[in-house]
Amino acid sequence: MDERQLRILRELGELGSVTAVADALLVTPSAISQQLRLLQRAIPVPLTERQGRRLVLTDAGQALAGAAVEVETALARARHTVEEFVERPDAEVSVAAFHSAGTAFFPLLLRALAGPDRPVPRLVDEDVPQEDFPRLTREYDIVLAHRLDHAPPWPDTVAATTVLREPLDVAMPADHPLAAKRRVTPRDVADESWITVHDGFPVLAVIEAIAAAAGRRLHLAHRINEFAVVAEVVAAGGGIALMPRWTMPRHPALALRPLSGVQARRHIDALYRPERTARSAVRTVLTELGRAARGIQSREADGTVAP
Numbered sequence: 001m002d003e004r005q006l007r008i009l010r011e012l013g014e015l016g017s018v019t020a021v022a023d024a025l026l027v028t029p030s031a032i033s034q035q036l037r038l039l040q041r042a043i044p045v046p047l048t049e050r051q052g053r054r055l056v057l058t059d060a061g062q063a064l065a066g067a068a069v070e071v072e073t074a075l076a077r078a079r080h081t082v083e084e085f086v087e088r089p090d091a092e093v094s095v096a097a098f099h100s101a102g103t104a105f106f107p108l109l110l111r112a113l114a115g116p117d118r119p120v121p122r123l124v125d126e127d128v129p130q131e132d133f134p135r136l137t138r139e140y141d142i143v144l145a146h147r148l149d150h151a152p153p154w155p156d157t158v159a160a161t162t163v164l165r166e167p168l169d170v171a172m173p174a175d176h177p178l179a180a181k182r183r184v185t186p187r188d189v190a191d192e193s194w195i196t197v198h199d200g201f202p203v204l205a206v207i208e209a210i211a212a213a214a215g216r217r218l219h220l221a222h223r224i225n226e227f228a229v230v231a232e233v234v235a236a237g238g239g240i241a242l243m244p245r246w247t248m249p250r251h252p253a254l255a256l257r258p259l260s261g262v263q264a265r266r267h268i269d270a271l272y273r274p275e276r277t278a279r280s281a282v283r284t285v286l287t288e289l290g291r292a293a294r295g296i297q298s299r300e301a302d303g304t305v306a307p
Contacts, residue, residue: 003075005039006068008032009047013057013065091281093119096126096136097144100227101268104247105144108292109285119281127225129200133271134158141282142289143271148202149263154271161286163293164246164268168206169256171234171243178240179255186261190214193221193239195230202266203242209262246296268293 011021018036022029040047047061057065085091097105102125113119126136126143133145137158144163147154154160170184172192178184189210197203211218221239224230227248230241235253242264243256258264270289276282 001039001042003071005035006064006071008035009039009057009061010065010068010072012036012048012055013062016054016056018055086278087280089117089119089280089284091119091279092122093142093279093281093285094122094124094140095142095144095285096124096140098127098146099125099225100244100247101144101146103228103249104296105289105292108295109288112288112292113285119284121285130202131200137271137273137276141272141276141279142285144289145269145271146202146266147269148205149265149267151202151205151267154269157273158271159274159277161270161272161290162267163270163289164296166247166266166268166297167245167258168203168242168264168266169245170240170259171231171251171254171256172240173235173237174253174255176240176255178257181257183258183260185259186210186213189240189259190216190218193219195222195224195233195239195241196220197225198223201225206242206262206264209264210259213261 008021008025011024012018012032015021015024018029018032022032025032036048043060043064045060046058047064048055049058050056095106095109102123106123109121109123113121124140126140128136130145130147130151133143134155134157136143136145145154145160149165170178170189172178178188181188186209194207196207207218207220222233224233227243230243231248231251231254233239234241234243235251242259243254244266245256247268270286272282272286277286
């Protein structure tokens with residue numbers, strides 16, 4: 001049995017004829033009769049009987065019609081609860097991000113969402129291989145993920161909104177000889193020791209492209225995923241590295257130089273399951289992430305992040 005069939009039974013008890021029920025529900029009498037037959041198949045005792053030309057409810061039918069009132073009331077209450085949940089502006093929204101995105105976006109998001117009638121963010125760091133980001137959308141409302149400019153798009157199981165397209169620059173100690181150049185090429189950096197990420201993480205593909213463009217294998221001295229740690233190792237003379245231009249705080253002991261001859265840019269994308277955006281609070285957080293991204297990118301123009 002379903003809600004529609006129970007409503008038809010209830011209306012039949014009140015209106016007294018199939019024709020009257022059909023008129024009330026704006027359907028044909030045959031459609032009403034068909035639904036009554038389907039309902040009867042699920043019930044082991046008769047629900048209706050003929051009294052002359054009228055179809056009336058049996059005692060069992062009247063009992064079920066009474067229960068239908070309770071069912072409709074409960075369903076109406078449930079719908080109202082869902083509507084309140086969907087439209088509630090101050091609902092909790094979970095946001096996961098890889099480390100450098102969390103460093104840049106989380107503080108801005110917290111400040112933007114402070115105050116009454118604003119979504120309540122629940123922030124989580126999740127630094128996973130690229131292929132694992134879509135799976136995180138089962139656990140979180142929004143997942144900040146990264147992929148390289150030329151990488152395949154995310155699978156159709158998730159929706160994706162690009163919030164930032166960020167260059168990856170070569171980071172080196174400020175007194176490094178290459179720091180005197182405005183830009184560096186793969187040949188310039190091919191003989192350096194490198195600090196790079198673990199296998200499966202997007203930045204590694206740029207390292208491989210540098211090696212291919214230079215025509216030689218690079219020396220990968222250290223494998224470190226966390227860019228804040230990478231910055232300290234570079235500053236201590238442990239090698240050079242690729243670093244995001246905007247999402248990491250500027251390190252006073254480092255110089256960042258753009259890379260020529262190789263595509264070195266990543267997308268920071270907000271991944272989410274499409275049904276999550278039915279919630280007003282989730283849509284608000286997505287809007288604020290876009291606004292935060294514009295603020296992060298504008299730092300370069302303000303001189304707060306070095307190119």
